[in-house]
Amino acid sequence: MTNQREVAVTGAGAVSAWGWTLETLWRGLAAGATSVDEARRFDVTGQRTSLASEVDDDAAPPPRDDDAWRHATRADRFALAAVDEAWRNAGLGAPREEGVVGLYFGGSTAGMDEAEEYFAALIAPASVDYLRPRIARLATHPLNGPGDVAARSLGLDGPVITFSSACASGGLAVGAAVEALRDGTVDVAIAGGADALCKVTYSGFNALRAVDAAACSPFRAERAGLNLGEGAGALVLEPLERARARGAEVLAVVRGHGASCDAHHMTAPHPEGEGAARAIAAALADAGVEPDAVAFVNAHGTGTPLNDRAESRALATVFGERARTLPVTSTKGLLGHFLGSSGAIEAVATALCLRHGQVHPTPGRGPIDPDLAVDLVTDAPRPFAGGVAVSTSFAFGGSNAAVVLGAAPHAARRAESEP
Amino acid sequence: MSATAAHRPVVITGWGAVSSAGAGRDAHAQAFAAGGPRLQPIDRSAGYHRPHGARLGALVDSSDCGTWLPPRAARRMSPPSRYAVVAARQALEQAGLEGDLAATAVVTSTSFGPSSFTEELLRQILLDGPQDASPALFTEAVANAPAAQIALAAKARGPNLTLTQREAGPLLALARGAEEVAKGRAERALVASVDELNPILHAVLDRYGALAGSRGGDEIARPFDRDRRGAHASEGATCVVLESADEASRRGAEVLARVGPTIAGFDAAAPRVGWGRDPSTLARVLARGLERAAIDPHSIGLVAAGAAGSRAGDRLDALVLRQVWEERPLPTVLVPKAYAGEHGGALLAGTLVALDGAPLAPTPGFRHVDPSLDVVPFAGGIVPRPHRLLLSALAPGGSAAWTILETP
Numbered sequence: 001m002t003n004q005r006e007v008a009v010t011g012a013g014a015v016s017a018w019g020w021t022l023e024t025l026w027r028g029l030a031a032g033a034t035s036v037d038e039a040r041r042f043d044v045t046g047q048r049t050s051l052a053s054e055v056d057d058d059a060a061p062p063p064r065d066d067d068a069w070r071h072a073t074r075a076d077r078f079a080l081a082a083v084d085e086a087w088r089n090a091g092l093g094a095p096r097e098e099g100v101v102g103l104y105f106g107g108s109t110a111g112m113d114e115a116e117e118y119f120a121a122l123i124a125p126a127s128v129d130y131l132r133p134r135i136a137r138l139a140t141h142p143l144n145g146p147g148d149v150a151a152r153s154l155g156l157d158g159p160v161i162t163f164s165s166a167c168a169s170g171g172l173a174v175g176a177a178v179e180a181l182r183d184g185t186v187d188v189a190i191a192g193g194a195d196a197l198c199k200v201t202y203s204g205f206n207a208l209r210a211v212d213a214a215a216c217s218p219f220r221a222e223r224a225g226l227n228l229g230e231g232a233g234a235l236v237l238e239p240l241e242r243a244r245a246r247g248a249e250v251l252a253v254v255r256g257h258g259a260s261c262d263a264h265h266m267t268a269p270h271p272e273g274e275g276a277a278r279a280i281a282a283a284l285a286d287a288g289v290e291p292d293a294v295a296f297v298n299a300h301g302t303g304t305p306l307n308d309r310a311e312s313r314a315l316a317t318v319f320g321e322r323a324r325t326l327p328v329t330s331t332k333g334l335l336g337h338f339l340g341s342s343g344a345i346e347a348v349a350t351a352l353c354l355r356h357g358q359v360h361p362t363p364g365r366g367p368i369d370p371d372l373a374v375d376l377v378t379d380a381p382r383p384f385a386g387g388v389a390v391s392t393s394f395a396f397g398g399s400n401a402a403v404v405l406g407a408a409p410h411a412a413r414r415a416e417s418e419p
Numbered sequence: 420m421s422a423t424a425a426h427r428p429v430v431i432t433g434w435g436a437v438s439s440a441g442a443g444r445d446a447h448a449q450a451f452a453a454g455g456p457r458l459q460p461i462d463r464s465a466g467y468h469r470p471h472g473a474r475l476g477a478l479v480d481s482s483d484c485g486t487w488l489p490p491r492a493a494r495r496m497s498p499p500s501r502y503a504v505v506a507a508r509q510a511l512e513q514a515g516l517e518g519d520l521a522a523t524a525v526v527t528s529t530s531f532g533p534s535s536f537t538e539e540l541l542r543q544i545l546l547d548g549p550q551d552a553s554p555a556l557f558t559e560a561v562a563n564a565p566a567a568q569i570a571l572a573a574k575a576r577g578p579n580l581t582l583t584q585r586e587a588g589p590l591l592a593l594a595r596g597a598e599e600v601a602k603g604r605a606e607r608a609l610v611a612s613v614d615e616l617n618p619i620l621h622a623v624l625d626r627y628g629a630l631a632g633s634r635g636g637d638e639i640a641r642p643f644d645r646d647r648r649g650a651h652a653s654e655g656a657t658c659v660v661l662e663s664a665d666e667a668s669r670r671g672a673e674v675l676a677r678v679g680p681t682i683a684g685f686d687a688a689a690p691r692v693g694w695g696r697d698p699s700t701l702a703r704v705l706a707r708g709l710e711r712a713a714i715d716p717h718s719i720g721l722v723a724a725g726a727a728g729s730r731a732g733d734r735l736d737a738l739v740l741r742q743v744w745e746e747r748p749l750p751t752v753l754v755p756k757a758y759a760g761e762h763g764g765a766l767l768a769g770t771l772v773a774l775d776g777a778p779l780a781p782t783p784g785f786r787h788v789d790p791s792l793d794v795v796p797f798a799g800g801i802v803p804r805p806h807r808l809l810l811s812a813l814a815p816g817g818s819a820a821w822t823i824l825e826t827p
Contacts, residue, residue: 046550071691102683108561119541119619122467135626142531143562143583145691148816152687157700159683160818161591164532164562164583172580179598200540203549204557259578259604261525263570266558275576282604396558397567399579 005288006406007178007189007254008243011090011236012348013082015194016335017053017229020061020081022089025345026352028334030381032361034215035335036227041113041197049211052197053229053336065153071136072149073111078232079146079194080153086190087154090236091248095154099187102158104177105147106169106193108340113198115141146194146232158186163340167300168259169193170233170343171393171401175257177237187242192234193341201339202228208267216303217364218330219312219376226302229336233345240409250408252351255388256287262398268306269394273314276300279400280318280390287388287404291319294326294404295386296359296377298350300394301330302337303364311392312372327384328374329353333362343393347403350391354407358383428664429597431824432672433516435509436768437502438655438759439477442484443509447759447768448777455640455783456651456760467622473630475638476616477653477760495555496568497533502656503565503613504572506764510609511573514660515672523575524605525566526596528588528612528763532562535617565613565656577605585814586725586732587683588612589657589763590822594681596661606666611658612763621652627692631728640728640761641784642754643737643794650727653760657768676774679807679823682708686735689817694731701735701819702742709743714823716743720750720805723770724796725812727756728784736813737792751803754796757783766812773802774826 014021017035018028028035039052060077063069064084072080083103087095095101114137121134144162151160161176163169170193177189205211205228212225235254243250260282262275269276284291300311315323331342331349338345353359358381368376387407394400435443439457440450450457456477463474479502484493487505496504511517540556558564563581570579578599582588589612596608625633631649632638641647667674684704689695709716722740726733740749755769758779773779781799788795810822 044549046548103685116541116545119538120545122619123465123542123545135623138623142585142816144585144816144818148685148691148818151685152689152691152817155687156685157687157704158685159591160584160685161683162583163580164529165566165579165581166561166563172578176595179602199544199549200537200557200560203544203552204540204554204560206549207552207554207557209554259580261567261570261576261579263521263574263576266564266567266571278576395563396561397563397579398570399563399567399581 005182006240007181007237008240008250009235009252009254009351010238010243010248010250011086012251012351013085013234014345014348015055015078015082016231017055020059022085029349029352029360032363032380034363036215042199047206049213051227053227054197055231068149068153073114073145075110075146075194075196076149078196079150082192082232082234083150083190086234086236095156100158101156101188102180102186103147103151103156103160103190104173105162106173106340106344107143107146107162107195108164108166108169109195109198109201110143110145111141112200113196116199165399166395166397167339167342168393168395168399168401169340171403172259173344174254174347174403175259175401178254178257181237181239189237190234191237192232193344194232195230195339195341197228197230210304212303216333218301218303218333218362219308219368219372219374220364220366221369222366223303223305223308225304226332227336229338231338231345232341233348235347252354252408253406254403255289255406256283256404258282258286258402260400264398267396269310271310273310275398275400276311276314276394277317279402280314280392283402283404289388289404293386293388294390295384296327296389298346298389298391299328299330300392301332303332308372312374316373323373325375327359327377327382329359329377330362333364343401346391350389350405354389354405426601429600429661429678430664430667431659431675431678432662432667433510433514433660434658434771435506436655436657436764437479437484437505438768439479439653440759442487442505448772448775451758451769451772451779452777454780455758456653458651461621462618465618467619468625472625473632473638476621477651478616479655497536497559497564498615499529499533499613500559500565500568503527503611504568506611506656506658507569507573507609510658510660516660520573521576522606523573524577524596524599524608525569525575525579526592526608526610527566528582528592529562530585530614530763531620533560533564534615534620536560538617538619569609569611573609575609584818585816587812587814587818587820589766590681590810590812590820591683593822597678600661600663607660607662609658610661611656612767613656614654614762616652616654624652639784642726642728642757643733643789643792643796644785645787645789647728647730647733650729650761653762655762655764657764659767674827676824676826679825680712681820681822683820686817686819691816693815694735694813698735698738698742701739705739705821706743717747719807719809721753721808722750723753723755723766723808723810725766726754727761732813734792736811737794752794752796753802754782766810770810776801
């Protein structure tokens with residue numbers, strides 16, 4: 001049974017270490033092998049880890065908008081590619097012909113990589129042969145840069161809003177898009193996020209001792225921290241009735257969202273996952289879904305000891321004893337942590353899992369932590385029963401977001417080769 | 420609480436601010452009665468600046484924050500976090516709220532985030548090596564640190580969001596905070612706009628020619644003036660308390676204004692770092708939004724414009740209003756950033772001082788009407804208290820937001 005509050009996902013796009021398309025994302029998710037490798041973008045000597053999940057710039061598709069592409073930061077390019085793919089997949093016309101189209105984005109670094117270049121040149125001693133600081137490198141440094149660039153490229157005139165609530169940003173952006181559709185503020189919404197690796201975040205998480213020197217192992221007993229990743233995810237959302245009326249293929253539906261704050265600590269999660277549990281419960285209530293109807297959880301699952309434990313406690317609070325048998329996966333276990341855009345790529349990954357009827361696996365070393373009440377999907381994709389999933393995002397500062405997605409009504413499950 | 424709860428009218432019951440004017444409503448009222456922002460020389464010793472160009476900025480005097488935030492509590496906070504917590508505490512005090520504030524949402528907006536902590540962290544990484552990066556700096560260098568610190572200070576456990584949409588952010592945040600209350604997802608919301616001005620940010624804005632004095636001439640921001648040449652860079656925070664009209668009535672709280680609809684749009688023709696030339700797209704968005712909200716533009720008795728002295732930004736602001744008002748004269752145009760400088764909280768702080776009934780100086784910097792805009796901003800005195808006012812916020816890059824406020 002669907003209701004008017006449900007929102008259809010009619011398009012999706014992705015940029016990740018596996019490639020610049022949705023198809024490469026699903027292939028990688030289904031294969032279940034980590035994309036994390038030696039970092040190459042910048043010197044990581046002296047850091048606690050030398051790993052990252054990096055996007056191959058050379059594999060970028062031909063740009064649709066040459067001017068936008070030429071002046072874009074890497075995060076901008078991720079955003080342009082993911083949004084462009086999502087819009088094309090949705091089979092929509094020119095945005096101005098689709099009513100009011102809004103864009104809701106999440107991110108936490110935007111053009112920081114380019115800003116670092118500028119700053120390095122600015123502070124370089126005269127003896128160092130740096131290029132002269134080029135102010136143009138800062139043009140889209142602000143956090144709203146990737147969302148704005150994507151909106152400009154599509155020629156949108158509806159609301160354009162970027163959230164930067166650290167690692168909850170992407171999930172909050174999806175929630176905002178859903179509300180705008182429910183209110184009738186917009187006719188079509190693009191929800192997503194983009195972030196690129198940069199020295200500030202790489203060094204910052206190293207300084208916090210929050211990184212794993214090896215490929216991360218969410219929910220495993222030997223987990224030691226996260227790996228950083230980069231890329232973008234984007235969803236085209238519209239009211240389910242609108243999608244049906246125009247005969248659009250519905251990839252999945254977004255049924256609800258919720259948010260909360262721990263108000264506990266600037267970086268550490270509440271040890272019992274109290275705020276996280278409230279966000280998940282709020283999302284389920286918003287969706288009108290009982291916890292027993294949830295088929296799997298795409299967890300925040302960073303791989304840090306504290307985060308995974310708090311998330312496990314939160315799941316136990318919401319799902320009770322069933323948490324021990326509820327399939328859980330972590331996209332970060334495969335792609336690393338996209339930070340502000342992680343909620344976006346994980347919403348895309350969740351939609352793909354719902355479309356294929358399989359939960360993607362989470363790689364890692366050693367046994368699953370016996371202290372955590374989770375049924376981690378390992379080794380291979382696992383078929384599931386039911387059609388509802390929860391995607392969670394938890395951030396620095398205690399901001400929590402959860403999104404409830406459902407399988408497309410009457411959807412035929414896709415062959416493994418299809419995105 | 421379900422999001423299907425009937426949408427409730429939302430009102431402002433308290434506000435607080437910290438800026439170059441000082442901390443608190445009275446300090447802002449006194450400063451705005453006296454004129455423009457209190458400008459100081461910006462520290463140029465790091466060598467970020469060009470030899471010529473802008474030299475002044477409107478900075479917060481950190482000693483103004485002491486009453487609201489003990490030094491010990493402030494010690495590990497970035498400047499934006501300090502400003503946000505100070506403004507939030509003032510707002511809660513005025514609203515008469517204390518005790519259990521768990522069901523409170525926090526929504527903040529910022530243009531550039533905690534600039535000085537980010538700069539210091541980058542210095543450590545680039546000059547000393549990444550192994551010397553400070554975790555404390557990193558934690559406070561994220562854009563949502565002020566929202567998190569407000570939540571910690573108020574024990575606010577509702578949704579916690581940070582928006583980063585440049586000059587349009589404050590109104591988008593106000594709208595989001597109102598939505599949290601209207602839909603019953605929070606009992607109240609603390610909505611803050613916070614920005615920090617440090618030497619490198621000042622230097623970058625100057626290199627983009629955004630500041631009064633960037634291209635020579637006097638260093639005076641002149642919003643809507645024929646001779647305007649840029650803004651005064653400034654910093655600070657403004658925070659408002661939002662709650663449902665019913666709850667405010669039940670508590671006997673003074674209602675400062677009712678929060679009406681916010682209309683948001685985007686001008687895709689705008690350059691990445693400037694404002695668009697053609698006002699027709701945004702005028703169409705604003706007119707469409709007002710029509711959908713069943714608001715006749717001519718029922719609006721006051722416009723609080725986001726103009727700050729930019730040639731292109733002020734022009735677009737004025738021409739969008741002109742198109743929507745068509746042949747009819749504009750209502751009184753208040754220019755809050757003429758009093759407070761260009762920072763996110765300035766628009767709301769100036770507007771709320773005016774709604775408090777405090778007298779304001781004639782619009783600082785304004786001398787000559789720009790015939791292409793034909794806007795004569797507020798001439799000084801007590802702002803006529805309208806039933807309905809429109810706040811306007813257009814950002815470089817294309818984002819735009821307008822919010823309707825109604826007075827009791």
